[in-house]
Amino acid sequence: MDTQHTTMRAVRGHRRGGPERLTYDLAPRPTPAADEVLVAVRSAAITRGELDWDATWTDRFDGSGSLRLPIVPAKEVSGQVVEVGSAVRDLSVGDEVFGLIPFTRDGAAAEFTAVPADVLAVKPPSLDHDGAAALALPGLTAWQGLVRHAGLQPGDTVLVHGAAGGVGSTAVQIAVALGATVVATARAKDAEFVRTLGAERVIDYAAQRFESAVAGVAVVFDTVGGDTQARSWQVLRDGGTLVSIVSPPGPGPADGTRGVFFVVEPDRTGLVALSKLVEEGRLVPYVDRIVPLQDTSLAYSTLEREHHQGKIVVRVS
Numbered sequence: 001m002d003t004q005h006t007t008m009r010a011v012r013g014h015r016r017g018g019p020e021r022l023t024y025d026l027a028p029r030p031t032p033a034a035d036e037v038l039v040a041v042r043s044a045a046i047t048r049g050e051l052d053w054d055a056t057w058t059d060r061f062d063g064s065g066s067l068r069l070p071i072v073p074a075k076e077v078s079g080q081v082v083e084v085g086s087a088v089r090d091l092s093v094g095d096e097v098f099g100l101i102p103f104t105r106d107g108a109a110a111e112f113t114a115v116p117a118d119v120l121a122v123k124p125p126s127l128d129h130d131g132a133a134a135l136a137l138p139g140l141t142a143w144q145g146l147v148r149h150a151g152l153q154p155g156d157t158v159l160v161h162g163a164a165g166g167v168g169s170t171a172v173q174i175a176v177a178l179g180a181t182v183v184a185t186a187r188a189k190d191a192e193f194v195r196t197l198g199a200e201r202v203i204d205y206a207a208q209r210f211e212s213a214v215a216g217v218a219v220v221f222d223t224v225g226g227d228t229q230a231r232s233w234q235v236l237r238d239g240g241t242l243v244s245i246v247s248p249p250g251p252g253p254a255d256g257t258r259g260v261f262f263v264v265e266p267d268r269t270g271l272v273a274l275s276k277l278v279e280e281g282r283l284v285p286y287v288d289r290i291v292p293l294q295d296t297s298l299a300y301s302t303l304e305r306e307h308h309q310g311k312i313v314v315r316v317s
């Protein structure tokens with residue numbers, strides 16, 4: 001670490017592209033603006049597809065803005081506040097915090113990151129930094145999808161696609177905590193894992209078409225997209241909701257069902273709700289593996305190519 005406080009170790013992308021574009025650099029240490037805090041990153045987490053998103057490389061979600069090169073990836077952070085902006089009243093130096101960094105900003109694959117204070121919450125005391133980093137994005141995505149976008153009610157049946165993945169493993173647990181019955185799709189070797197998350201039934205997506213095994217569900221939570229998403233209309237009950245985090249659902253049958261696509265938003269209130277579930281023992285973030293900061297590029301490749309259960313975490317310090 002730089003004792004003059006001007007530089008830091010960071011993983012950066014200098015040209016838009018995939019994991020091969022990321023380099024391990026000495027970079028300028030950020031200075032927090034008035035409404036920001038500087039976080040000494042302990043752990044960051046990464047998400048499949050992140051390096052393809054326009055928001056990762058530009059200052060707009062639809063890619064129409066300016067390129068922001070070089071960028072720092074990894075929007076999921078847990079660490080310690082080491083400096084506070086002049087307008088920040090609710091966080092102090094020394095606080096251990098976690099959260100989702102807005103997608104059009106630099107991320108947490110670095111020793112330090114400057115983050116708007118209002119998107120961070122105090123880390124759940126029972127989680128270490130690896131677990132808290134792994135929780136932020138999947139937790140908020142599942143929470144916002146099930147509660148805000150699908151309006152899930154106790155007693156509803158939910159079908160979660162991709163239930164062994166980063167978001168899916170969290171969505172199963174949150175749906176169960178909200179009083180729903182969960183049916184899930186995963187590969188056979190993940191079935192036991194998904195059952196331990198609380199799913200009542202696990203359908204092996206490689207062996208069986210889920211639409212022949214389940215019907216009349218209130219909510220489909222789609223983390224897979226494509227053909228899986230298209231076939232999901234068939235299992236919804238009248239008035240049911242297909243909520244996708246991958247792509248906007250095409251037109252469904254005109255039978256009172258509806259389709260929703262959304263992008264997760266940074267949200268302190270949601271983090272506090274997740275933290276409560278964690279402390280009540282009803283939500284556990286799953287970490288597939290932990291890699292050092294200098295291996296971040298390899299970790300992104302692994303996420304795309306290799307089987308995993310839960311999240312890949314980058315341990316920074």
Ligand SMILES: NC(=O)c1ccc[n+]([C@@H]2O[C@H](COP(=O)([O-])OP(=O)(O)OC[C@H]3O[C@@H](n4cnc5c(N)ncnc54)[C@H](OP(=O)(O)O)[C@@H]3O)[C@@H](O)[C@H]2O)c1
Binds near residue numbers: 050186205224262
């Ligand atoms: N819109 C948003 O706000 C938002 C937020 C977070 C993530 N995302 C996106 O959501 C997607 C999932 O993210 P993630 O982090 O959860 O990814 P992930 O950890 O890779 O999980 C995806 C899971 O889907 C499984 N899967 C693949 N094909 C399947 C199929 N046909 N049926 C059922 N399951 C299948 C995979 O299992 P195998 O290992 O067997 O292939 C894997 O367990 C990514 O595209 C990501 O970019 C969007």
